[in-house]
Amino acid sequence: MSEPTAPDPSELSYEQARDELVTIVQRLETGGTTLEESLTLWERGEALAEACQRWLDGARARLDPAQEAKGSKDAT
Template sequence: MSEKKQADVATLSFERALEELESIVERLESGNVPLEESVTIYERGEALKRRCEELLSQAEARVQKITLDAAGKPKGTEPLDVG
């Protein structure tokens, strides 16, 4: 897959990446896609899946960093070190 396509995936929001991934799955499941195109869109699907996993992992890390006050209520979050 070209670097341009990979870069495009890296900028997608979770919702947009998931929407596109669902569309690819539907196309592949239909069985009406030529072999070469199937391979190409499967590769894009893999990149989209990795993007979704990355964004979910980041969100999970942020949720885990929520701090609680003495009453057990959330009082804020610590910044997530994404590097």
Template structure:
């Protein structure tokens, strides 16, 4: 039986990337991984960290583009993408 391949970092949600990043950090902190595997984990961790940062920035920009009208209803101050 073959191991399922890890999903592409670019396809992960913020929550998926964060969970995997926590797992990667835990493995690296324990130090019970061979050197080559540690390097691969570090590289994946760097990609996961960037994915999380990018998703947070996107969310912050989306929130910053909203204001409230007089009745407290959110109103976009600029066009938001559909994503």
């Protein structure tokens, strides 16, 4: 029986991607996986980290204009 395919990281919420990334890091830190499993986990972790960064970049892109608008209101 094969393992179910993990969802594409781009389809996950920030929290889902972050939580899965934490789990992967813990598994890699504790060891006990084969080289092939470690490489697969590492690749998945990289994809999850990229997805998290896209979420954070998107949030920053939304916050920066709001903060600039607030700053210009406060200066008047």
